Amino acid sequence: MAEEKKLFKVTIDNITIDVEAGTSILNAARKIGGEIAPPAMCYYTRLQGSGGKCRTCLVEVTAGSTADPRPMPKLVASCRTTVMDGMVVKNITSERVIDARNGVVELLLINHPLDCPICDQAGECHLQDLSYEHGKAGTRFEFPRRTFDKEDLGPYIQLHMTRCILCYRCVYVADQLTEKREHGVLDRGDHSQIATYIGKALDNDFIGNVIDVCPVGALTDRTFRFKNRVWFTKPVDAHRNCPKCSGKVQLWLRGDEVFRVTARKDEWGEVKEWICNECRFDKKEVADWTIEGPSHVNRHSVISQGHYEKGVIPNETFSAIHDGRKPKLLMDIHDVSEVNRPEIQLSEIPGPAHSEDFTSNGDLKKLDI
Numbered sequence: 001m002a003e004e005k006k007l008f009k010v011t012i013d014n015i016t017i018d019v020e021a022g023t024s025i026l027n028a029a030r031k032i033g034g035e036i037a038p039p040a041m042c043y044y045t046r047l048q049g050s051g052g053k054c055r056t057c058l059v060e061v062t063a064g065s066t067a068d069p070r071p072m073p074k075l076v077a078s079c080r081t082t083v084m085d086g087m088v089v090k091n092i093t094s095e096r097v098i099d100a101r102n103g104v105v106e107l108l109l110i111n112h113p114l115d116c117p118i119c120d121q122a123g124e125c126h127l128q129d130l131s132y133e134h135g136k137a138g139t140r141f142e143f144p145r146r147t148f149d150k151e152d153l154g155p156y157i158q159l160h161m162t163r164c165i166l167c168y169r170c171v172y173v174a175d176q177l178t179e180k181r182e183h184g185v186l187d188r189g190d191h192s193q194i195a196t197y198i199g200k201a202l203d204n205d206f207i208g209n210v211i212d213v214c215p216v217g218a219l220t221d222r223t224f225r226f227k228n229r230v231w232f233t234k235p236v237d238a239h240r241n242c243p244k245c246s247g248k249v250q251l252w253l254r255g256d257e258v259f260r261v262t263a264r265k266d267e268w269g270e271v272k273e274w275i276c277n278e279c280r281f282d283k284k285e286v287a288d289w290t291i292e293g294p295s296h297v298n299r300h301s302v303i304s305q306g307h308y309e310k311g312v313i314p315n316e317t318f319s320a321i322h323d324g325r326k327p328k329l330l331m332d333i334h335d336v337s338e339v340n341r342p343e344i345q346l347s348e349i350p351g352p353a354h355s356e357d358f359t360s361n362g363d364l365k366k367l368d369i
């Protein structure tokens with residue numbers, strides 16, 4: 001008989017749920033969903049070892065467990081802290097958390113160029129969302145921001161290091177999905193940067209996934225750069241028979257033109273299934289794909305503008321839903337109205353009809369033609 005899984009009771013923002021032992025606070029909060037789930041800029045479910053770098057997911061533990069209900073003195077990273085039975089956690093109900101998160105966002109933006117108007121990631125950028133929710137209108141930073149030149153990492157990917165928040169997700173993608181990692185975080189502290197050793201290109205199959213996991217616009221798709229704004233394109237789910245990956249993708253269309261191909265993402269913005277470079281960069285014709293239908297887009301996302309995924313195309317004919325009446329008959333006003341007088345030929349009046357064109361009996365006056 002299968003061993004019964006041990007469940008822990010955890011309360012987050014006054015909502016109590018049961019989760020399996022070993023679940024992180026972040027994943028427990030995601031089970032509740034909505035705003036209760038802390039933002040996560042570096043944790044990524046499908047990447048081992050991710051999390052613990054950005055501190056955006058900090059929460060306050062007001063009771064450690066039923067056995068030891070003392071509060072934890074410091075805020076903890078919810079992506080790296082597992083739940084205990086009887087744990088009580090505060091996220092959006094804690095002023096300390098909100099204050100700390102505001103500080104983390106300020107820190108993440110210290111060197112950020114805030115170039116959303118020209119950034120391809122705008123509209124689907126987690127840092128942009130976070131800045132709107134927690135950022136300040138001004139900055140207290142008085143020193144020159146660190147800057148880097150843009151760098152082409154191979155034929156498909158461009159690196160804007162100035163936008164990078166050093167979340168390490170792209171490093172884990174290269175480590176865990178491709179045959180060979182050729183980039184990583186070089187140097188330390190304020191000098192840290194994502195770079196390839198002596199400018200090597202990232203051209204492994206599956207390396208394109210670094211674009212999808214990058215929470216900001218630091219790694220962008222060179223085949224899509226500056227071609228369109230994401231909110232002008234319409235995402236549809238599509239698939240093809242691919243020998244290398246699942247072939248399940250999202251096509252971003254404008255009219256019949258495929259502007260870009262990405263992996264499908266879940267409600268937390270994480271890739272559901274990795275896709276290969278061929279699907280992502282080389283299949284840019286609608287004919288290459290079997291289209292399944294419009295992708296689900298969160299209604300709060302700017303991409304939902306003009307994206308009518310719930311549109312229903314009626315399959316009944318007009319006469320079937322109007323008791324066999326044909327549209328032509330419906331338009332014949334004389335059949336359904338006693339007010340109208342079909343014997344009066346309005347077309348005989350030169351121009352629009354006015355009351356002076358009629359006699360007191362409602363007949364048409366004799367026209368002097």
Ligand code: SF4
Binds near residue numbers: 163167168213214
């Ligand atoms: S380039 Fe993007 S994915 Fe890589 S560390 Fe920087 S922010 Fe993270």
Ligand code: FES
Binds near residue numbers: 041053056057
């Ligand atoms: S998501 Fe937890 S520290 Fe980054």
